[in-house]
Amino acid sequence: MTILLLLLAHFIADFWLQSDQMVKHKIKYLKKHMIHHLLTTGIALVFIWGYSYEFQHVFRYFILPLAFINVTHLLIDWLKIKLVNANKISNLTSLGYFLLDQALHVLMILIAGILFFQMQTSEMAASLADLYGEARLNLFDATLLLLIIYILATSVSGHIVKYIIGSFPSELANFAGALTLRNQMNHAAGTNEPQTENNFTEEYHYYTYSAPLRSHGKWIGYIERLLVILLTAIGAYESIAFIIAAKSIARFKQLDDRNWAEYFLLGTLSSILLGLVLGLVVQKMIL
Template sequence: MAISTSQFIVLIQLVIAHVLADFFLQFEEWVKDKEEKGVRSKYLYLHVLTHFLTTFLLLGELKYWPAVLFLSISHWLIDVCKIKKDKGLNKQLPHTTFPHYSRLKLKYFVLDQFAHLFVIGLIWLYLIQRLGEIPTLWQEVITNPGTLIIIAVYGLGTFPVAIVIDIATREWQMQISTDKLDGNDLANAGIWIGVLERLIIITLVLVEQYESIGFLIAAKSLIRFSESNQKNATVNKKSEYILIGTLLSYGSAILLGVGANTLFKLFVTS
């Protein structure tokens, strides 16, 4: 499904309108009032009206008003669902841990934004008269070798590689655990740091910006420099373990990126 420049501009206008209205034109007191009063909050409706006007002005076409109205109503429905979830979560806060609360808040935020963007995508396809081509578009996505390579390499670079590294370094993890570390490390921080750094490295390899990987390695080395100078056997063991994990993480990300580029040359650009 070929998309013209003018059609793509409509999508960008819709996304910009969403970002402006949801993040720049929505103020902290609005959010607090919505969480406290729910559907009775005047700011909920003011927020929806802001979305309507921002989207309508950016599209700049009077004929688009029914689609913009539908988009605004759907935005109201999605926000109501999120407000109810947030209110229920706030009631649980005294009886739950803060990390669990934070994870749920993040989960609701991501789902909320995904729902908004999904509707924006549908409205965009409607405006460019391509809504009926969704099955064809989906078929192109799942049969396009380039898309499948990207999905596979980024998917493998997240938790599958994390599990492999965890298994490969299990012996050293057990040695460190017997040394009774002080427990000041953030829960699961290492896993997420590894996932993020692999995604960054894969991206850099895909765009052939290999020099930038050196800056990433240097930055992480500086963070750990102070620990390596401490006269503490436990800290030194931990630093060595982190170094091994880092090398495994970086090495796997580079291999995935190089493998993806090779597959691109064989099946996409050939």
């Protein structure tokens, strides 16, 4: 319960309470971001402190872990900002920094559990192994884990997919279709000159673009991964193909453009893969 509560508090502060504007201007909003972590981690620690330790030893079970988690979080974020700002990095490198950043935050939470809540590494490993054995999580822990998986499937996976596919030119991202008109004209038409074979054809290429609906695409990705998790959990793997087919039909005209098609395929396959991995975790919880 302790680790799951602290992880949930971290993901809520890092993804639900942190806007895109805060991510883009990390230094400017770093103080606000840390306040979010202070509040969410504090609420989680109050619950742990009261439930497990009956509000005794406030310094050991509340103040020290709260300070440790937030100070280490600040240091990790500051180091990441310095590394990103100091170098011009690719999308895959940004993904690496993102995953390393999250892994370090999770590691600090695990260390806090060992230092302040007398948790043993062997106990943590055994609890993780329970997901793949006969033992089952209690209702409260299962609810916490499902909430974490929901955040991983929506906000966290959304960031990962965005890093994988990278930025895409807006004229292609919003491309809706193309139209070519041919007009055959006679050079001597309307004149007193004798008719000749001096004909030529003009071609006009028109490209139509849809208005950018980034929020719609984000929610489509969220629902897509949640459906994949559900279908994987119940073992209906073949039904996942219908999700891909439905997306392809909706984007049928845009698939004529090879660059856009590759962009679409990379994003879809990445999203499906993340959904499958999380779906297998849920499957082990319920079987």
